[in-house]
Amino acid sequence: MNGQKPDPGLPIAVFDSGVGGLTVLHELLVSLPSEDYLYLGDTATFPYGTKSREELRGRVAEIATFLCERGAKLLIIACNSATAAARDVAAQLAAEAGIETLSVIGPEAEIAAAITTNGRVGLLATPATVAAGAYHQALEGQGRALEVTEVAAADLAPMIQRGSQFDEGVIETARSYCRPLREADVDTVILGCTHYPLVAPMLQRILGRDVRLVTAGHAVAAAAQRVLEGQGLGTPGGDEGDYRFLCTADVESFQELGTRFLQMPLGPVEHVEVPTLTA
């Protein structure tokens, strides 16, 4: 931190490689309605999951620099791959501009550890996220002995991405991923992919109503509120704030796909080029 405090009138900046992070924005819009938001979908670089760690660290540095220069009072990384590979890069750059950074993974782990009664926590995530081990590590860091059951759900996010989440076939797929979680008798399940909230009711039905689902959206919104209140940067309640969208590739497809993920009216989307940083 450089000691300076951001202008409380600035928006909260949220970014992801695509539209998945819009489920996080959805919860922010509902939980902190008076704030302004600026969402950037780095669709030109989508998907982040297949990029090397070095590539991702470079790209996240570019995005963070761009958003901080554009003006933000809080930076939120709403993407698992970017968080696992480059959270520190974004946090460092934002801190130099006096801006706090939040990301997925940590807040979900904290909530899951706090609410589980039997200490058995499930993780449903993409194979890349499970392999990266960031959730496992975050859960281990909670200072509580937890039995963690991880399921690498290869097909679920692609099904949701292509709009098949209400096709009948998705139930059998979801059921097979939930089976190990049920067998492990988990009472809390982290939905470790920003696509999964779109099928949360189906997962709740399969897992049973007594299992608590933890989404990145809920966890990050709670953390954002704490940070803003702690820094005296919150916008007083009253009317709804603005929310605006940037993307780095085709605007129309972002708009169409994005509405389904935001589950609210999306509004205009602006195309932006994020400048390349030269080392």
Added chain:
Amino acid sequence: MNGQKPDPGLPIAVFDSGVGGLTVLHELLVSLPSEDYLYLGDTATFPYGTKSREELRGRVAEIATFLCERGAKLLIIACNSATAAARDVAAQLAAEAGIETLSVIGPEAEIAAAITTNGRVGLLATPATVAAGAYHQALEGQGRALEVTEVAAADLAPMIQRGSQFDEGVIETARSYCRPLREADVDTVILGCTHYPLVAPMLQRILGRDVRLVTAGHAVAAAAQRVLEGQGLGTPGGDEGDYRFLCTADVESFQELGTRFLQMPLGPVEHVEVPTLTA
């Protein structure tokens, strides 16, 4: 009641004039996942809201008779118009077959009265529902002094019905309906139309996170659980039950529209003719 108890293995029957009641079924599927369900959309008679009281009483008698003969352990009227005009008719016929009846309106009023802190409750409903006064009456019957602010939202359900709930225009419309509720400082709002849960996050954002939204789905699911447990008719937890669909008009349009309202995979829909009763 004729003293006989229904077979606990029978499904819970749910009916509505169309697809709106599917938001009630959605909550039942999540809250009571082990039960079997049979949903009937009386799409041939849609919309109920424009029918005379006598017409509706006749039609509801036919539907209730049909569903009880088909076999059910609980009958749920997931439709405001049918509840206001003919709840007693359905309940009488079902009772003759030993089947309990639940409907919308009453359960929402009960929950709203129980959870409001400041005693100020809002109702957002269609003009026909507000004019019928059934929610007002149900709230008055809760044995607690409540200040009720009713808003007749003419445009919201039609917007949702035609799929415009994520168009930008809907925000301004919703905002104008929420204005009197905000001015009245309500802390609890009944969503008095089964279409409204599809825009619940937007309404929550407009009303502010401290306002509690009460949906028919949540209220009816809680009531259904009480009734089934009270009668020893509940299905033990474990696997998910079946859910099946009947409609009285075109199957394909029910399926297409229905998926959007159920917010889960819908599965096959069967066309049925509901026999006319001769007096």
